[in-house]
Amino acid sequence: MSIPPEFDSSDRSHGSATRREALKTLGLAASVGVPLLAPMIATGSAAAQTADDYKAIVCVGQYGGNDQSNSVIPRSGAGYSSYQSARPTLAIPAANILPVTPTGFTGPELGFSPSLPGLRTLFEQGRCAVLANVGPLVEPITRAQWQAGTKPVPRQLFSHSDQFTIWESGLPDRTSQSGWLGRLGDVTAGAFNPNSQVSITMSIAGTTLILAGEQTIQYQVSPGGVVRVQDLTSLYGSAAGGAAVRQLLTQSRANLFESGFTTICSRAISNAGLVESALAAQPALTTAFPGTPLGAQARMVARMIGTRNQVAQKRQVFFISSGGWDTHNTLIEEHPGRLQELDGAISALYAATAEMGVANNVTIFTASEFGRCLQHNGRGSDHGWGGHHFIVGGAVQGRRIYGSWPTVALGGAEDAGNGALIPTTALDEYGATLARWFGASTAQQNTVMPNLSRFSRPNLGFLG
Amino acid sequence: MASTGFPAWIDAQFATARPGTHWAFPQRATEPVFSAAESFWTQAVRGADQLRQRVAFALSEIFVVSATSGELSVLAEPNVAYMDMLANNAFGNFRTLLEGVARAPAMGWFLSHLANEKEDPVTGRIPDQNFAREVMQLFTIGLWELNADGSRRLDGGGQPIPTYGQAEIAGMSRVFTGLSWAQNWWGPYDWNLPMNYYPQYVSGSEKRIVGGVVIPANTSGPESVRIALDTLFNHPNTGPFIGEQLIKRLVTSNPSRAYVGRVAAAFANNGAGVRGDMRALIRAVLMDPEARDPAKLQDPNWGKLREPILRISAWARAFNAQNSAGRLSFWGYDDPFDNLAQLALRPPSVFNWFRPDYSPPGSIRASGLVAPEFQITHESSTTGYANFVGDVVSTGFDVRFFHPDNPPIVGTYTAELALADQPDALLDRLDLVLMAGQLSAGTRATIRTAIDAIPTTATDASQRRVQTAVALCMMSPDFVVQK
Incomplete structure (x- = not known):
């Protein structure tokens, strides 16, 4: 499940093994929708834009299921004792936990993993919020209903690929060809990016369902830059060969399917040139990014x-x-290493948005297919359900815990078994809150998250 | 083929035995899910039963299971067993195929009717509806009532008529209860054996399904499934619904209504009064006058995009591709930055990589046409394809990332290298082995110019001339679109 360390996508030479950045670790390949050729009609609140009205959302996926219990931790008293007794071999010593001081929070004293110093600083500065125990739900469900089996739950709970797919689709009770950020692109691209030839959704991590809309097709950039057709100027050392490649890929054809193919190839070549030129024209960022795979993606x-x-x-x-x-x-x-990578990449990305003067215009959030069981198995923890997530950015109403802080103890009110958390906040609410900030109207929120009406909080408040 | 004629070739193909089962693939036990993909490629590229291979692949895109889900993403067994089931039923009867689909453990796992318990009035639990829905929507009748030519029936108000509603889904979900592993409800996981019935978990309720059919209370599991599958098999939609999809997979994206009607008629009756004869269906798809009409080659609305898997298999067959150990361990070629957006055995969902009614914006949609394969044809995958071709023709398919011990899969160009100094003869050969005779004069001239630009006296001239010719053929729209 882990993503291999090689990320050098700049090596475009024939036959290089390093080209295959191998972001395919899960069966997440999905690609749907149609390119944004024709600007859509502006509708709803999305039409209300101003000259400096820029907003970006950055989803940080954590493939494999983040252990929420060792990320945000009760750091003292009975809370720590319950945590420590549920996972004695895994518990972080209380003295090592980085204290945080959320405002308006009546639960136990909390802290972050010692591997999250950057997020802890941002939290204390009010630039980072925690959304507690969020996960996919078909509809609200109590522990009693879970145990009795009287309420529908997401398909294939506890399965990696299925649950990440659900996090991407936002639809735990049916199959979907689109993801919720893709649908957010569908409802906002026409209004906000009417003249852009480049897709509103962009992956730095391979093809993802989450960015695929009903109309939106994600644009893909590698951490090293734009991927171009490599043989346009020279094929096997021959300029004439390169010219033939360009001609064959871009010529107009009478047959509609041939024409459709060369039209897309032409746009691919033209957009690669456009984006590459735009990237080259950027002043260098002084913000340093960690030399990790996620750091490289965040830098891009x-x-x-x-x-x-x-x-x-x-x-x-x-x-x-x-x-x-x-x-x-x-x-x-x-x-700890995974958290450090996350912490470093998000911290650097926030710093870079501040450097560019758009800190208030960019919201970063985390996603993972599930949390993990509180109960230990000696050296680790097994697949869970709900988890805690971080939201970072200048627009975030930070230094707060959103959602409902769970009982960190086996047999607690949210325990689905072995300390897996029954989510008390739905992914639908998480996504709808982000969509609202991004410019989606109430109706558009329901397009982004079609099951939203089953839940009570279309705005969780972490973005005002 | 030319000497025997197309109908005789089809008959000979019907009689050609499978090269062996996927289940017997040597590395099945030692190289889990990877070996299932390798077995797929090995049979698809090397099998003498090319028609069966092609039809089985088409069926796998209709009756979809995906090696992205749970055990299917880890093990070879569910995948190879399911591929065997499709291949074994490709030339049989559709009813038998449908039964095989419904009782395959891989499908039971994927669409969650394996170990699906009857409803429980006390707790309010209801049976899983996943397979119940898709067996109707995707595998037999579709969402809308159809005429015999596949067009939608309309009600008095001019509106299409749904084939079923939530009540029928609920009824069908009760049909597919009580099925689980062959030997025991909880296993062992006998992926190669049909699921069995466990009466204690079978719903004894009355089951209302499509077409007003009511399965009486206390009907047994096997009898309920028999009635349900017979009902779907005999539904007037099934012939045109499945027939149109097979045309789209095998021949063209936009068949005329008359073509669909002729194929559906063959499904309804093979000429000897038998419904669902797959041989009659396939013959009707391939031998239809519309499919065989040379004038269609000039019709701008005719043809279909060749999906990436079929482009790779065309290359691999034309040039006997393999690695130095003689294997076809393709895996991981869907890297979106380099490659193709289509990894064998791993469609993203039960909706396949693309839907039969997908229509891309632009002139295709404006013309009222569909082009399913365009759903995975975008900036990244077209760039990836062009780069894939550049690499695979010169250095082969580098699988070391996924199979660190395996050398690359390379093509053999012996016959082509012998023609390196004769570009016209070289292009004639490529037109034959790779292009199905669809190399246009314009593309030929473009490629010829590129070949000629490499002097025969240049370093590695023969190799470069041949590689240039092969790569340009594969990048050309003439190859990418099948007409």
């Missing part, structure tokens, strides 16, 4: 944000991801 997000005017976009949706979160028996050894 920052650079793409820098191109927003050249590519005529008032709205951008990005997806980046890291792997290695499936810590069944490696929690102690590997989870």
